[in-house]
Amino acid sequence: MAAGAAEAAAAVVEVGSAGQFEELLRLRAKSLLVVHFWAPWAPQCAQMNSVMAELAKEHPQASFVKLEAEAVPEVSEKYEISSVPTFLFFKNSQKIDRLDGAHAPELTKKVQRHASSGSFSPSGREHPKEDLSLRLKKLTHAAPCMLFMKGTPQEPRCGFSKQMVEILNKHNIQFSSFDIFSDEEVRQGLKTYSNWPTYPQLYVSGELIGGLDIIKELEASKELDTICPKAPKLEERLKVLTNKASVMLFMKGNKQEAKCGFSRQILEILNSTGIEYETFDILEDEEVRQGLKAYSNWPTYPQLYVKGELVGGLDIVKVRN
DSSP, X not given: OHHHHHHHHHTEEEEOSHHHHHXXXXXXXXXXXXXXXXXXXXXXXHHHHHHHHHHHHHOTTSEEEXXXXXXXXXXXXXXXXXXXXXXXXXXXXXXXXXXXXXXXXXXXXXXXXXXXXXXXXXXXXXXXXXXXXXXXXXXXXXXXXXXXXXXXXXXXXXXXXXXXXXXXXXXXXXXXXXXGGGOHHHHHHHHHHHTOOSSOEEEETTEEEEOHHHHHHHHHTTOHHHHSOBOOOHHHHHHHHHTSSSEEEEXXXXXXXXXXXXXXXXXXXXXXXXXXXXXXXGGGOHHHHHHHHHHHTOOSSOEEEETTXXXXXXXXXXXXX
């Protein structure tokens, strides 16, 4: 077992200088090169180094490198490394993709996709360049108010994105978001598309409003409330949600993966009846989770609704079944 670990560790090359990194880019140009920008003080980096070692064993045709971000600042600055762990993917000495954060499943997926692909576009996808503008247009129009940010509203991954979400929530503005860390093609392409070099970026009806500084100015001038669409009041939202389908189940998890025993049992009952139903995961929306308890006067989950009317929880459904 120790020998296997040593063999895996040896498959990941450690780079200690900018010159060594450039030489490695040149030498490994014909294969996929995966670079982990890491720091010895970050425990999540140690975990991801282990993931890299395993991936190196599974993909011998690819090359895996770890580079201490703070020890080689010229490389980190060149590729805009602002946090660790960050992973860059190279082919033909060109960066083709990026992953920020300790996301082992996503890293594995990206390595598998890029390692199996014969030709590489900037995102690892084979979209023709002329399609990117159309894709960005669709994304910026995906909701009346679209926020392109680092991370998600629940887990912002930079201070500016966090502040933007706080302002929008404070003003009860209804918005959807796109995590630019999840797609390098969008991350780079939107800068050119909007002629705006930084994130977050807020769009209303497909038009760029601006970044955090602009939003702060609009908030101060009280214009923000007139520009951005307001979220519906909670009671209206709950009424819409409970009527979304003829049979609606509010549960912990979803049809594919229940996240508590009670939710799992009620799924089994519904599935055995052949009834068509939709689900809502209350773990993903704390406002709905708490609000529905008062709306229905029912303190626990799961909750089953038929045509917008509460039937009850698991015990009631068991009796009726």
